[in-house]
Amino acid sequence: MSKLTAKGIVKTYGKKDVLHGVDLELESGKIYGLIGRNGAGKTTLLSILTAQNPATRGTVELDGQPVWENPKVLEHFCFSRELSQTSTSGAAAMKVKEYLEIAATYFEHWDQATADRLIQEFGIEKKKRINKLSKGMVSMVTIVVALASKAEFTFLDEPVAGLDVIARERFYQLLLEEFTQTGRTFVISTHIIEEAADVFEEVIMLDEGQILLKENTQELLERAYHISGHEEEVDAATKELEVHHEEKLGRSKGVAVLLAPGQTLPQGYDVSVQKLSLQKLFVALCGEEHV
């Protein structure tokens, strides 16, 4: 089993700090979800982990080997970036066919049969330029590259952006198929949290350039509840608990609660207790101070 370890990653663009001291350890053979608000630093983090962008400070290593400019390590990596639809230069100006040809030579373990099969299934027009495709089609191109790369560590940045719900479900199916067959590691950033939550073995929340949490998704959700009822009763029930995102309406109050590991819900209060979804928990944790 391999381990990708990032230590003390700082990234500064000019005067702006995008990442402030990120420590992260990813084990092979898992599907990770990376979630965070716009501008939280997700893309920057993914590009640093895959050595496409140098960190201002800090190290990234795969099993003790530095990742930066290390072809032995990088042949196991694929970062399928979000492609710009509006750009008139670079990858966006290429035809799909040309982009895939470059990918085929770049990725050591490229599987042309997978690429061909997916291109056909998705109905991607290979002769079109990428910046002439619809947003959904552009996402599909990035998915084709990620899956066909057969890279042991594969990073996808917003793979489902612009995809309709049927295409998104198909993507998760394809992803799970590939994962169960190969055990490849996937790190996937997304804003569509609800439907992806069950696919992620672990979830990584990035907030303002820092890792807010990294945990097994199911175990995290087992600690997350919404408690509501009469304000006094809710306050009494949650006195000892970590409370987020209070909402009030008249005498009624609702709060999100994240229990500490091992902590149990207090009994005997006249309150409604409901489970929180990952999306609601994310809003409770990351949507608090600033909108």
Next chain:
Amino acid sequence: MNEILTQEKSIYIQIREMIENDILRDILLEEERVPSTNELAKLYAINPATAAKGVNLLVDEGILYKKRGIGMFVAKGAKRQITEKRKKNFYEDYVKSLLAEAKSLGISRQELVEMIRQDGDR
């Protein structure tokens, strides 16, 4: 195995209950192979580790058993075991919440007993 997952319970608990339901309804028979965690993962679009967690709970209880290299099977007596377990949990799972709701509505125990008796006569 074709129920829909909901948000109200942990996914692996739901996987466990669905397999149990299928055993109770003779959709899965004793000594028969149950779908693999990979099959469950694909069907429900969930992580295989989560599916495995649900299946393993049933293995721990002796409702399913593992045949090395072949898969998971329904144990002999699984149906009876599930029924007994659910009977044992009936108070916690159903009666407790029923009594709490009755209490908040001011329904007396006697009224409650009467309702149950009438339903039996219907």
